[in-house]
């Protein structure tokens with residue numbers, strides 16, 4: 001599944017005919033946290049750079065009158081921009097819960113994206129939305145357990161004749177929306193290592209029946225090269241990391257957002273109930289505190305962008321809160337962050353981060 005990379009001692013990540021020099025994927029981060037700047041910097045280091053599609057067109061003048069068209073136009077432009085900045089491997093991340101998600105996937109495919117990462121829902125309609133005349137990107141569902149992985153494999157094979165090219169298994173220490181209940185987040189049964197082994201076990205028969213290896217990528221709480229080594233020894237073929245990439249110079253978010261990562265303490269990182277019906281991990285602030293007190297406020301939804309959003313009950317619009325956070329207006333928003341964000345002490349370049357991870361990986365036994 002992977003051979004050793006001569007420039008560092010990490011193995012390459014091989015997904016079908018796609019060879020990725022370093023087995024590190026930068027997780028897609030909305031809203032506007034991972035765009036062409038961060039994604040191209042990661043791809044230039046030999047990892048996979050991932051553009052987030054969430055609310056990508058919200059700064060476009062057409063957004064208010066036609067949000068879908070604005071999002072699709074900006075997604076296409078962002079992929080072309082990133083492509084102009086790197087020859088490396090580029091992916092894009094889309095939440096299945098986003099209205100019209102299949103339109104985004106087709107646009108990304110036609111713009112030449114190498115990989116599609118799908119989160120927040122079962123991507124059962126994804127293979128059917130692809131343009132048959134354009135090269136198929138690698139399709140990588142994000143799951144939080146073996147049952148979902150096996151189900152996706154069986155359903156895709158039956159209806160479309162192929163299985164996913166890889167899976168990301170994301171554990172409860174990740175930043176952003178989480179695929180676990182609040183109780184599961186602290187349940188050791190749901191730890192990354194346990195669910196990684198569960199996914200590997202669940203797809204074993206499928207791999208041997210279909211004669212295809214399906215690499216599994218571990219995400220959520222991976223912080224050091226030693227962490228990478230640990231999950232690779234458990235059977236993962238690579239890692240997906242979010243939090244550490246936020247604290248880089250190239251990350252596409254405001255410096256105010258990054259500064260929160262440097263300054264936060266462990267006790268500032270907390271779980272909220274997101275309006276989209278999932279728990280989310282954030283850095284606490286006055287905005288988060290206000291809405292945790294369940295004030296008697298009703299938001300008027302301007303977008304209907306997420307199918308699972310409880311718009312009639314929502315206390316605030318998550319898209320607008322994340323948009324404010326992206327530009328550093330933390331009075332009206334908050335920063336998503338992984339459980340390890342408090343360990344960040346400085347903002348470094350993506351190149352320095354890769355060096356640290358590789359050196360640490362090579363030094364750990």
Ligand SMILES: Cc1cc2nc3c(=O)[nH]c(=O)nc-3n(C[C@H](O)[C@H](O)[C@H](O)COP(=O)(O)O)c2cc1C
Pocket residue numbers: 026027028029030031033052054093095118119120142170173174175176177219220221222240241242243244246335336337338339340
């Ligand atoms: C600021 C932020 C925004 C995120 N947004 C998304 C997103 O839009 N879609 C998604 O699938 N995952 C999202 N994630 C999860 C990351 O892609 C990644 O899988 C996760 O953060 C890995 O855990 P780590 O932060 O401990 O490395 C986000 C994470 C962060 C920190």
